[in-house]
Structures are given as structure tokens and as C-alpha cells.
Amino acid sequence: MPKDNSIQSVLIIGSGPIIIGQACEFDYSGSQAARSLREEGIKVTLINSNPATIMTDPMMADKVYLLPLTPESIEQILKENEIDAVLPTMGGQTALNLCIEADELGLWEKYNVRLIGVDIQAIKVAEDREKFRQLMLDINIKVAPSRVANSFLEGKEFAQEIGFPLVIRPSFTLGGTGGGFVHDKSELDEALQRGLQASPIHEVLVEKAVLGWKEFELELLRDKNDNVVIICTVENVDPMGVHTGDSITVAPAMTLSDSAFQEMRNQAIKMMRSLGNFAGGCNVQFAIDPETEDIISVEINPRVSRSSALASKATGYPIAKIAAKLAIGYTLDELKNQITKTTSAYFEPALDYVIVKMPRWNFDKFKGANDTLGLQMKSVGEVMAIGRSFTEAIQKACQSLENEAVGLGYYGKSMMKSDELIEYIKTPKWDRIFRIKDALMQGVTIKTIVQATRIDRWFIYQIQEIVRIEKLIAQHTLENLPEELLKEAKHNGFSDEQIARILIDRCTDEDVYEKRKALGITRVYKMVDTCSAEFEAKTPYFYSSFEG
Amino acid sequence: MSDSLQPAFLLLQDGTFLQGKAFGKIGTATGEICFNTGMTGYQEVFTDPSYYGQVLIMNNVHVGNYGINPVDQESKSVKIRALIGRNLEDKFSRYKATGSLDEYLKNNDIVAIEGIDTRSLVAHIRHSGAMNCIISSEITDKETLQAELDKVPDMDGLELASVVSTKETYEVGEPAAPLKIAVVDYGVKQNILTSLAERGAYLKVFPATTTAAEIKAFNANGYFISNGPGDPAAMRYAVETVKELLEDNKPLFGICLGHQLLALANDIPTFKMHHGHRGLNHPVKNITNNRCEITTQNHGFGVNPEAVKNNSNIEITHVNLNDESIEGIRMKNKPAFSVQYHPESTPGPHDSRYLFDEFIEMMR
Numbered sequence: 001m002p003k004d005n006s007i008q009s010v011l012i013i014g015s016g017p018i019i020i021g022q023a024c025e026f027d028y029s030g031s032q033a034a035r036s037l038r039e040e041g042i043k044v045t046l047i048n049s050n051p052a053t054i055m056t057d058p059m060m061a062d063k064v065y066l067l068p069l070t071p072e073s074i075e076q077i078l079k080e081n082e083i084d085a086v087l088p089t090m091g092g093q094t095a096l097n098l099c100i101e102a103d104e105l106g107l108w109e110k111y112n113v114r115l116i117g118v119d120i121q122a123i124k125v126a127e128d129r130e131k132f133r134q135l136m137l138d139i140n141i142k143v144a145p146s147r148v149a150n151s152f153l154e155g156k157e158f159a160q161e162i163g164f165p166l167v168i169r170p171s172f173t174l175g176g177t178g179g180g181f182v183h184d185k186s187e188l189d190e191a192l193q194r195g196l197q198a199s200p201i202h203e204v205l206v207e208k209a210v211l212g213w214k215e216f217e218l219e220l221l222r223d224k225n226d227n228v229v230i231i232c233t234v235e236n237v238d239p240m241g242v243h244t245g246d247s248i249t250v251a252p253a254m255t256l257s258d259s260a261f262q263e264m265r266n267q268a269i270k271m272m273r274s275l276g277n278f279a280g281g282c283n284v285q286f287a288i289d290p291e292t293e294d295i296i297s298v299e300i301n302p303r304v305s306r307s308s309a310l311a312s313k314a315t316g317y318p319i320a321k322i323a324a325k326l327a328i329g330y331t332l333d334e335l336k337n338q339i340t341k342t343t344s345a346y347f348e349p350a351l352d353y354v355i356v357k358m359p360r361w362n363f364d365k366f367k368g369a370n371d372t373l374g375l376q377m378k379s380v381g382e383v384m385a386i387g388r389s390f391t392e393a394i395q396k397a398c399q400s401l402e403n404e405a406v407g408l409g410y411y412g413k414s415m416m417k418s419d420e421l422i423e424y425i426k427t428p429k430w431d432r433i434f435r436i437k438d439a440l441m442q443g444v445t446i447k448t449i450v451q452a453t454r455i456d457r458w459f460i461y462q463i464q465e466i467v468r469i470e471k472l473i474a475q476h477t478l479e480n481l482p483e484e485l486l487k488e489a490k491h492n493g494f495s496d497e498q499i500a501r502i503l504i505d506r507c508t509d510e511d512v513y514e515k516r517k518a519l520g521i522t523r524v525y526k527m528v529d530t531c532s533a534e535f536e537a538k539t540p541y542f543y544s545s546f547e548g
Numbered sequence: 549m550s551d552s553l554q555p556a557f558l559l560l561q562d563g564t565f566l567q568g569k570a571f572g573k574i575g576t577a578t579g580e581i582c583f584n585t586g587m588t589g590y591q592e593v594f595t596d597p598s599y600y601g602q603v604l605i606m607n608n609v610h611v612g613n614y615g616i617n618p619v620d621q622e623s624k625s626v627k628i629r630a631l632i633g634r635n636l637e638d639k640f641s642r643y644k645a646t647g648s649l650d651e652y653l654k655n656n657d658i659v660a661i662e663g664i665d666t667r668s669l670v671a672h673i674r675h676s677g678a679m680n681c682i683i684s685s686e687i688t689d690k691e692t693l694q695a696e697l698d699k700v701p702d703m704d705g706l707e708l709a710s711v712v713s714t715k716e717t718y719e720v721g722e723p724a725a726p727l728k729i730a731v732v733d734y735g736v737k738q739n740i741l742t743s744l745a746e747r748g749a750y751l752k753v754f755p756a757t758t759t760a761a762e763i764k765a766f767n768a769n770g771y772f773i774s775n776g777p778g779d780p781a782a783m784r785y786a787v788e789t790v791k792e793l794l795e796d797n798k799p800l801f802g803i804c805l806g807h808q809l810l811a812l813a814n815d816i817p818t819f820k821m822h823h824g825h826r827g828l829n830h831p832v833k834n835i836t837n838n839r840c841e842i843t844t845q846n847h848g849f850g851v852n853p854e855a856v857k858n859n860s861n862i863e864i865t866h867v868n869l870n871d872e873s874i875e876g877i878r879m880k881n882k883p884a885f886s887v888q889y890h891p892e893s894t895p896g897p898h899d900s901r902y903l904f905d906e907f908i909e910m911m912r
Contacts, residue, residue, distance in 0.1 A: 225838065225839070225840075226839075227839065227840040229842060230897075252587045252608070253587075253588075254610060254613055255613055255614055255641055255642070256588060256614070257588065257589070257614050257620065257642060258588035258589030258592060258620070258894070258895035258896070259620065261588045262588075262893075262895070262896070262897065262898055265897060265898075266898055290643060291643055292643070293643065293644075332840065333831070333833055333840050333869050342870075343831075343869075343870040343871075344831045344869035344870055346831045346833075346840050346842075346869055347829050347830070347831045347842065347869075347870070348828070348829040348842055348897070349829070350585035350586070350587060350607065350608075350827060350828075350829055351587060351608070352585075352607040352608065352609055352634075352666065352667050352670070353609060353667075354609060354610070388609055388634055388635075388667075389609060389610065389634070389635050390610065456641050457641045458613050458614075458637075458639070458640065458641040461639040461641075491663075524665075526667055531585065532585040532607035532608075532667075532670065532827075533607065533667050533670040533671045533674060534583075534585050534607075534670070534674065534827070535674075535870070536674075547665035547668070548665060
């Protein structure tokens with residue numbers, strides 16, 4: 001059966017002001033959802049307090065309310081309009097929280113409005129650390145040992161019980177606000193106070209910290225018939241301990257075997273099903289012990305998330321658009337892949353490229369701010385780069401940061417000596433990836449870097465490859481730079497300007513460009529088509545690379 | 549990536565000629581070119597006997613990242629003829645890895661080529677269809693390569709199952725298990741045997757050319773017809789075996805080649821596909837209960853859909869949501885069923901493992 005025809009008019013809740021941890025990705029998902037519903041002939045009403053968004057353009061919805069995101073505003077809208085259903089999954093945690101508030105006041109029931117795309121119980125379980133933990137234990141999914149504390153004294157008691165290092169996670173906050181690591185007793189009091197204060201219900205989770213474990217995220221879609229697909233798997237280059245929003249991430253997962261991945265896939269599906277019978281998107285985070293491949297679940301978000309915007313761009317699969325269709329009753333097998341137009345929307349995208357997301361921080365504008373990365377997200381934006389190898393993608397990402405970086409390296413090269421660098425990279429900071437490269441340039445071993453950072457050594461091997469090529473280039477002038485080496489550099493994402501700066505003689509990026517053009521080393525354009533070229537794509541998008 | 553500076557060459561039957569870098573064994577290899585879109589599980593794929601005779605392109609751009617280990621194998625050796633990749637990695641990271649992809653390919657005498665624009669090559673195969681090819685890291689001259697390539701037989705009409713099948717019968721599982729299954733091995737994957745044995749069955753695995761009488765003598769509760777390489781239409785002997793086994797009216801389950809053989813035993817012809825289905829993301833709908841499954845696939849031949857639809861003795865149970873091809877059938881008058889995809893799914897999603905449960909249930 002296709003869509004549910006009793007739904008003629010839908011209210012979409014936006015995510016409000018742009019803050020760290022909740023930025024334009026929800027504008028993107030809200031806009032996609034509005035468009036997706038309207039093409040089904042459904043009347044879309046939208047509420048958002050932030051006028052500086054695409055979704056609030058008059059053409060995006062039938063009616064736009066620029067009102068504070070409060071239950072009063074919701075009631076006003078429900079009074080003035082015939083709303084059949086509310087879709088709260090497109091506006092991040094802000095929209096879900098407002099949805100719960102309105103539910104507790106009985107607004108949805110009073111105005112006979114259905115909740116679509118999620119259910120209240122699922123939101124409550126996912127956001128309440130203790131309920132989440134209990135549910136996971138019930139369905140045999142491992143979680144880090146933890147206890148919920150509602151007072152300072154309780155918190156201290158549980159901390160002693162669980163042991164250090166610990167994480168303090170306040171309930172119902174955004175982007176990890178108020179959370180933090182506690183490495184030993186001396187840090188505990190302050191972290192507990194801060195966490196309890198940040199939580200609107202004065203509640204924190206005291207949890208064992210799995211620092212150094214590898215972190216992965218899965219993006220799921222489910223329809224009302226309980227068909228589930230994994231749209232994308234994202235691997236965090238930075239191990240557990242750095243907020244996903246502040247991590248360099250890569251898709252598809254680079255260091256995951258099939259057995260470990262399928263275990264994660266099974267657990268993610270089980271977790272989503274355990275939350276309730278809703279149709280829509282879901283994001284699940286896992287940590288995996290690199291020594292044993294033991295997996296623990298970290299978090300589940302029963303909504304379109306920051307990562308689903310990335311996953312949509314990374315795979316070409318429009319998650320929010322499809323999630324909106326699933327919310328109004330379509331099933332995945334009834335819908336078409338939006339890129340090929342001929343194959344099914346019920347499938348799992350295959351990638352034949354590497355996506356690297358790099359966060360962009362603005363610490364230079366906030367002198368004195370603590371630039372150590374942790375549970376609380378600090379980046380103000382991000383770039384996404386696509387390459388036909390990890391080295392190409394990460395260098396393109398660096399070049400796109402709009403700071404001094406012209407590739408990996410050449411970001412105000414560090415004056416630190418190798419032992420200082422080894423010490424420096426132990427703490428996750430915004431420039432750690434550049435300092436890892438500096439350390440490799442100075443001959444620090446891969447083993448030492450892995451020990452200092454706990455970053456999977458596969459990534460360090462890849463950075464070592466960039467270093468190897470840079471050192472080779474540094475032995476040449478533009479004149480005697482061998483064609484093969486120039487080609488290899490371009491394959492590995494070196495920009496013309498980067499090569500010009502590395503070469504012995506002073507030349508410009510134009511000189512390098514002219515030389516490679518004469519040699520026929522030019523860009524090719526590849527498609528993001530959801531299917532690794534298996535099917536013809538009708539509406540793909542393109543990225544550039546070097547081949548041959 | 550490897551630090552190899554040795555060039556390697558790839559020549560396709562239609563004259564497409566590409567240069568890359570040598571990886572694995574230095575040498576020459578030929579076979580039919582195909583591609584796999586899966587992003588995990590390369591070692592399981594390389595050791596899958598159904599790939600025998602195939603030169604494989606991995607669409608995923610990094611292969612070898614987590615090395616090689618003795619567990620993730622679907623048979624005791626690498627079955628692909630040769631490997632084509634964009635970036636084949638000799639440096640790896642996994643706690644249980646025991647070696648690198650490069651060493652593994654060398655030890656298994658497998659020639660590989662990397663640095664190839666795999667995406668445009670895959671698009672070319674998608675457009676032009678499967679064809680024979682040659683890879684060499686020792687012959688650089690196109691004419692010599694062409695001469696070698698011309699000697700390679702066409703996959704259409706080629707019987708390969710008996711080559712990869714076990715030569716001797718062997719047993720798997722506990723002899724005291726409540727059920728006995730006779731497995732006819734045309735290139736069976738290890739995890740199919742594991743999937744049956746761990747559900748409480750004792751298996752006896754027979755060579756491909758074993759007669760039905762010998763198989764029946766095991767007095768099994770059910771028969772399993774395995775996956776395998778090559779053209780099913782060239783396997784008259786196997787079709788006869790399946791027909792004779794069906795006479796017993798015992799539960800019979802076929803996977804992939806086994807599915808095609810069950811179709812042939814019901815006079816449904818098979819055909820060579822344009823470029824096959826190989827990957828871990830193929831959408832299949834179980835039309836008996838409307839549930840969908842993401843499946844692992846690896847086949848270059850299929851069953852004729854019209855003939856299936858016109859056969860009054862056959863019911864369609866599963867269809868492919870991308871191209872509507874037949875993914876599963878069931879006989880109406882016998883307890884026999886089969887699927888074109890791989891429910892044991894190593895590598896791949898575990899959505900379809902219920903089929904083993906159903907088979908076991910049928911025998912109880």
C-alpha cells in the first residue's frame with residue numbers, strides 16, 4: 001500500500017538558531033522534507049525561529065511561521081490550521097524536545113494531530129541515558145558501565161564505584177554541552193557540578209570512558225513494514241573521546257572487516273527495532289575495541305541527524321527526502337533510487353571513492369578558549385572532500401578549510417622538535433592531524449604516533465605515504481621533477497600550490513599547472529551515483545580526481 | 549598502495565588496453581572480467597569458489613586495509629584468477645591479521661594490478677558486458693598479450709564446478725546430530741556448511757560427479773545443492789543428479805548454481821547475463837510475506853523468467869527489486885526450493901539466514 005491518504009497537512013518543526021552542534025544540516029533536512037512532502041500534494045506548514053534559513057523561504061512551504069520554538073507557538077499554529085500530522089525528526093534535538101513538551105501538555109491529542117516519523121517513547125528512551133542503558137541490557141547489546149546521578153553526592157559515589165577514566169554526560173543537552181572527561185579524582189567535583197547544571201532536569205550519567213576505542217556511526221532508514229537499510233557507515237579517524245562533530249571522519253569505513261561490520265549492522269537494526277515501530281531515519285554510534293573487536297553501543301538518535309546530512313552527501317542517497325516519504329506511509333521497496341531513477345530505494349549504497357569530513361574551528365577568533373577537543377563540540381563548520389583514495393580526500397579536505405592549509409602540512413609548520421610533537425599529539429586538538437604529519441616528517445615512527453594518538457595505524461600509514469611523496473618532491477626543482485612523481489603527487493591530492501612550495505626552486509602554482517598540463521596530467525570528473533557505477537545515473541553529482 | 553614500480557598491463561577482448569602497477573605475484577593471468585561492489589569482506593570474496601575463472605575488479609577503492617587472517621576464508625585457497633584494483637594495500641591494520649594482501653596473493657600465485665581507473669573500467673563493463681581479459685606484469689607487448697588472450701575459452705558453455713569440487717567425500721558436524729544432510733559440492737562456500745552444521749545437522753559433502761544412487765545411500769533427511777562457478781547449462785550430469793534426488797520427495801535446498809540446477813531440472817532454461825550481479829547490496833523481496841532483504845550476490849548466469857512464470861509446477865518466492873529478475877523459486881509438488889543469492893552471506897548482510905532455518909524446519 002502506498003502512502004497514507006489521511007495525511008493531507010503536515011507541520012515540520014525546524015531547529016531554531018544556528019549554534020555549535022546544530023547548524024545548517026537541519027536546514028538542509030527540513031528543506032528536503034518539505035519538498036518531498038509537497039511533491040506528494042501534502043500541505044506543509046513550517047515553524048522555525050530562525051529566518052536566516054532556506055527552509056523558511058516562502059517557496060519552501062505552504063505556510064511559514066517565524067515564531068519562537070515554544071508550545072505556545074505550536075498551539076497557535078494548530079488553532080489557525082488544519083494539521084493532520086507533525087514531523088519532528090527533521091529539526092534535530094530541539095524539535096524533538098519541543099515535540100515532547102507539546103505532548104506533555106496534551107497539545108497533539110487536543111488538536112487531533114498524529115506524530116509521524118518517530119514516536120514519543122522512542123525519543124524519551126534515546127535521550128534518557130538510563131532508559132537507553134536499560135533497554136540495551138534488555139536486548140543484549142553491550143554498553144559502557146554507567147549509573148545515572150541526580151545529585152552531586154550520588155555522582156561522587158558512582159564515580160568511585162565505576163572507576164576512572166570517566167565521562168560525565170548531562171541528560172537532554174545539545175552537542176554534548178556540559179559533558180566532559182574525568183581522568184582522575186581531582187577533576188571530578190568540577191565536572192559533576194558543570195554537568196548537573198547543564199542538564200535541564202539536573203541529571204548526569206556517570207559512565208566508564210572507553211578512551212582509545214575506535215568509533216563508528218551507522219545511518220539507518222526503516223519503513224512501516226520494518227524493512228531496514230544501512231545508508232552509510234562513517235568511521236571516525238579520531239578515537240573515542242572526541243565528539244563526532246569534532247572528529248575527522250571518513251566514509252566508507254576504512255578499517256572495518258566484514259565480520260565486525262555485520263555485527264554492528266545486526267546490532268544497529270536490533271536497537272532501532274527495540275525503540276518502537278516508527279518509520280524514518282536513525283543514527284547509531286558504536287565503539288569497538290581494537291584489541292578484541294568487542295563492540296559497545298554508544299548512542300542512538302531516532303531522527304535525521306548531523307551525520308545523516310553528511311551521509312546523504314557522501315552516498316548520494318537523500319536520507320531526509322526518503323525519510324519524509326516513509327513517514328507518510330510509503331515503503332522503501334515502493335520508492336525509486338533518486339539518482340538512478342530505475343533501481344529500488346531499498347538498497348545499501350556502494351561507494352567507489354573516499355569521503356573525508358574535516359571540522360573547521362575558529363579558535364583564532366576566541367583567544368584564550370580551551371582548544372582541547374572532547375565531549376563538547378567546538379567546531380563551527382566542516383568541509384567534505386571526495387577522492388579516489390584516502391590521501392587524495394584528506395588533502396583536498398585540508399585545502400578546502402579556507403585557512404592557510406594548502407594540503408596536509410604547510411599549516412604554519414610547527415617549530416616543535418620531535419619529542420615535543422609526540423607529547424603534543426597525545427591531546428586531541430584542532431591541529432593534531434597537521435602535527436602528526438610534522439612528526440612523521442621528522443622521522444617519528446608510526447608505532448610511536450599510534451601509541452600517542454590511538455589513531456588506527458592504517459590512517460598513519462596513509463599520512464606516511466603523503467610524507468614520503470613530499471620528501472621526494474623536495475629533492476627536485478620544477479625543471480627536473482619527474483613526470484611519474486608529479487603524477488603520483490596529483491593522485492595523492494597534492495595541490496599545484498603545495499607542490500610549488502615543496503620544490504627546491506621558487507615557482508608558482510601556475511608554473512606547476514603549466515608543466516602538468518603539458519604532460520597531460522589533468523583532472524577527470526567522477527560521479528557520486530550511490531551504486532559504484534553498477535547502474536546508469538540520471539541525476540548524479542560530480543567530483544574531480546586524477547587517474548591514469 | 550604498494551611501493552612497486554613494476555608496471556602491469558590489462559588487455560580486454562575488445563581491445564581496451566590499460567597500464568597499472570604490479571601487485572601480488574609477478575606473472576600473467578587470464579579469465580572473464582567481472583566486478584564486485586562490496587565494501588567489506590575481500591578475503592571471503594577472493595576465496596569463494598564461485599569466482600573460479602574470473603578476473604575480479606573491486607569497485608571499492610581501498611582493498612587490503614585490514615590484512616588477511618586464517619578465519620575469513622570461504623575455501624582453502626584464492627579462487628579468483630586475478631585481481632584489479634585502484635589502491636591495493638600492502639600495509640594493514642587489524643589485531644587478528646596474520647599477513648598482508650600482497651603476501652597472500654603471492655603465496656596463492658595470484659597476479660594483481662593496481663592504479664587502474666576502476667570506475668571507468670566498471671562503467672565500460674556495464675555498457676559492453678562481461679568479456680575475457682588478460683593481466684600481466686611480465687609481458688608488456690600488446691600483440692603477445694592478444695595472442696595469449698585469444699587462447700582463453702569463453703565462459704558461456706564452460707563447466708567449472710567439477711574442477712573446484714572436493715575430490716573425496718568428507719563429513720562436517722556431529723555424527724550424533726538429529727539431522728543428516730547430503731551436500732552436493734559444486735564449489736560450496738565454507739559458511740554454507742557452517743550455517744547448516746550449527747543448526748544441528750551432520751553433513752556429508754559429495755564430489756560434483758557423484759551419482760544420485762551413492763548420495764542417496766547416505767540416507768539423509770535432506771539434500772543441499774551448492775553454489776559454484778561456470779555455466780549450469782553445461783552441467784547435464786548435475787541436472788540428472790538433481791532430478792533423481794527430487795524423486796525421493798525429501799527436502800531439497802539450492803543456492804546460486806544450485807538454484808539454476810533446480811530450475812534446469814524443471815526444464816527451465818538458464819542464460820548468460822550481460823555482466824552479472826556481484827555485491828553485498830542487492831535488494832530482494834520475499835513475495836510470500838512481503839519482507840525485503842539486502843542480499844549478497846555472485847552470479848553471471850540466471851534463470852529464464854518467462855519459463856519460470858509459465859511453469860505450473862513452480863512458484864516464484866523472491867524477486868530482485870532492481871531488475872525484477874527471479875531470485876527464489878519453490879516447487880509446488882515437492883519440498884524443494886532455491887535462491888539465486890547467498891543467504892550464508894560471508895561477506896554481506898545477515899538478512900536472509902532465515903532460509904537455513906526454513907530448510908532445517910522442513911526436515912523435522
